[in-house]
Amino acid sequence: MDNTHSFDHRTSSEGLDAQPVNWELAVASMESVLSQSSAHRKTRLVDLLVQAENMLMDARRIRQPQLANALDRLLHAIQQELISPAEDFSRLIRLIRHIDRIIKNMLLISHKDALPVALIISAQEPSDVLRDALSRAGFAPRTINAQVLNQALEHDKIKALADEAELIMLLAQDDESFANLELPFTLLENELRHKTSLLISSKDSFQIRAASAKAGVSHFLTEPLDVSRLNMLLQSSRILDEENKPLRVLMVDDMVTAGVYWGKHFQKQNINFRFESKPEQAYRSAVEMQPDIILLDLYMPDIDGIDLAKIFREHPRLLDVPILFMSTEENDRRRMNAKIQGGDDFLNKTIAIDDLLKMVRYRALRYRQSMAEKRSDSLTGLLNHNAIKDLVEAEIDRANRQNQPLSVVLIDIDHFKNVNDTFGHQAGDIVIRKLSNLLNTRLRRYDGVGRYGGEEFMITLPNTDEQTAAHLINRLRVQFGQSAIRTENGSNMLCTFSAGIASFPRFLDLTSLIEAADQHLYVAKANGRNRVVCSEEALGASPPKPD
Numbered sequence: 001m002d003n004t005h006s007f008d009h010r011t012s013s014e015g016l017d018a019q020p021v022n023w024e025l026a027v028a029s030m031e032s033v034l035s036q037s038s039a040h041r042k043t044r045l046v047d048l049l050v051q052a053e054n055m056l057m058d059a060r061r062i063r064q065p066q067l068a069n070a071l072d073r074l075l076h077a078i079q080q081e082l083i084s085p086a087e088d089f090s091r092l093i094r095l096i097r098h099i100d101r102i103i104k105n106m107l108l109i110s111h112k113d114a115l116p117v118a119l120i121i122s123a124q125e126p127s128d129v130l131r132d133a134l135s136r137a138g139f140a141p142r143t144i145n146a147q148v149l150n151q152a153l154e155h156d157k158i159k160a161l162a163d164e165a166e167l168i169m170l171l172a173q174d175d176e177s178f179a180n181l182e183l184p185f186t187l188l189e190n191e192l193r194h195k196t197s198l199l200i201s202s203k204d205s206f207q208i209r210a211a212s213a214k215a216g217v218s219h220f221l222t223e224p225l226d227v228s229r230l231n232m233l234l235q236s237s238r239i240l241d242e243e244n245k246p247l248r249v250l251m252v253d254d255m256v257t258a259g260v261y262w263g264k265h266f267q268k269q270n271i272n273f274r275f276e277s278k279p280e281q282a283y284r285s286a287v288e289m290q291p292d293i294i295l296l297d298l299y300m301p302d303i304d305g306i307d308l309a310k311i312f313r314e315h316p317r318l319l320d321v322p323i324l325f326m327s328t329e330e331n332d333r334r335r336m337n338a339k340i341q342g343g344d345d346f347l348n349k350t351i352a353i354d355d356l357l358k359m360v361r362y363r364a365l366r367y368r369q370s371m372a373e374k375r376s377d378s379l380t381g382l383l384n385h386n387a388i389k390d391l392v393e394a395e396i397d398r399a400n401r402q403n404q405p406l407s408v409v410l411i412d413i414d415h416f417k418n419v420n421d422t423f424g425h426q427a428g429d430i431v432i433r434k435l436s437n438l439l440n441t442r443l444r445r446y447d448g449v450g451r452y453g454g455e456e457f458m459i460t461l462p463n464t465d466e467q468t469a470a471h472l473i474n475r476l477r478v479q480f481g482q483s484a485i486r487t488e489n490g491s492n493m494l495c496t497f498s499a500g501i502a503s504f505p506r507f508l509d510l511t512s513l514i515e516a517a518d519q520h521l522y523v524a525k526a527n528g529r530n531r532v533v534c535s536e537e538a539l540g541a542s543p544p545k546p547d
């Protein structure tokens, strides 16, 4: 390999101002730091730490989760060396060689967005299962040794890392009493409450669960890890963050002045607040806006709030949205009735504004979280069948409004039954995850990737015409076909996929787009597999006709 070659293939049109990284030079420089026997041991380790941190930032920026993962391991090992020195640097040297191998195998497609960070605070090296799950969900791990934290070192830096991270994980190991969690609980109090946070404990006790809930940790998991649940939580937190839009609140009350009064307070909190005083319009708004919570007046002149809640609940999009009734009703039976008939709770209109805002935020966020979990596939963490179809529909609307192209891709792994029959079902699952990982990390952040069926994936590529989509998917096809997949028993296998592409505006609605992509996939299979097919002129040459 040419030593001056840079793996960063960004073009100036992508507008990134950072310099391309010469990765091989960076690894060589790390090796040379370790071999400088004249320098003090600690100085060498600190130099190495700084270099590895810079490389980790670059690996995140160019969305290389495998490299980010390996660099994070190295950082953890350097911290360990600083705390309890080993005899030689053999572990560090092994890790650097591993990083070198990853770099040599890297084949990059350029990306605009950095990988989001998962900050892990742990006394021990995080397990491969955990690292794998993070990498699949598209997170770059950043591990802080819990001992560093306990020695009160660099608390500001840790807070800054937590501030930047999208996800915070605390690992409580066997040898720890939960008292050791008090420091991270206090130091990161704000971050744990306002970001997605997970506590993974090797013990399950009520005490630790209570402490975790009190500290505002979003999810509690125990060892051995339930991998499907972990995948789902991680991915749903990505879905949640990707939405990253202000909470949507709909208030319905016949008193227009109530809307003016509450609206002022909600808007100050950066909440997307809509007020309706007429029931019919309220229903239309609810369907269109898909609120995260509805605040409903119990008594209105045209319709009873209880009946309006029933109408809301009949719409599939509003089936689970939390509804809070607001009234001055003192009658317990009627309050209970309001709950039974489809309202989630009952609030007195005299509630203090701060209490209402807190309650609304909490309920609405919980609803978003549960919707995100419902939308993700448990094996891969990608969007599931219904969620990716909903996304195609929403993207068609957007493409229509903005007069932009949109491509939809259906991918199916070739001869997948043979993979299962030859290597076993678990190996089949590894192949599915490998492809999902490739798609998830190599496509742009605003592209949608879903598991459409068993070994079938669906992708939305907004603002991408058919020809561009075909070239992009073809590159992924080549890359997937070339990378050997290692099964749990150590065998290597090579797999390929076929893909069919259809684009808007040639096909105008959900059904015709999916049907066309499916037809093109069928043609790809019929013509020998391991190929990408779209409408005939897209590839210029001679893609076969769909029928």
Ligand SMILES: Nc1nc2c(ncn2[C@@H]2O[C@H](COP(=O)(O)OP(=O)(O)OP(=O)(O)O)[C@@H](O)[C@H]2O)c(=O)[nH]1
Residues within 6 Å of the ligand: 379, 412, 413, 414, 415, 416, 417, 418, 420, 424, 425, 426, 427, 428, 429, 432, 453, 454, 455, 525, 529
């Ligand atoms: N391991 C694993 N296998 C699955 C999963 N979902 C579906 N499958 C298997 O995927 C195989 C799909 O096989 P087929 O539809 O016959 O197609 P194929 O063998 O991929 O052949 P072509 O698509 O024609 O190239 C079936 O054996 C399913 O049991 C899954 O989640 N995990």
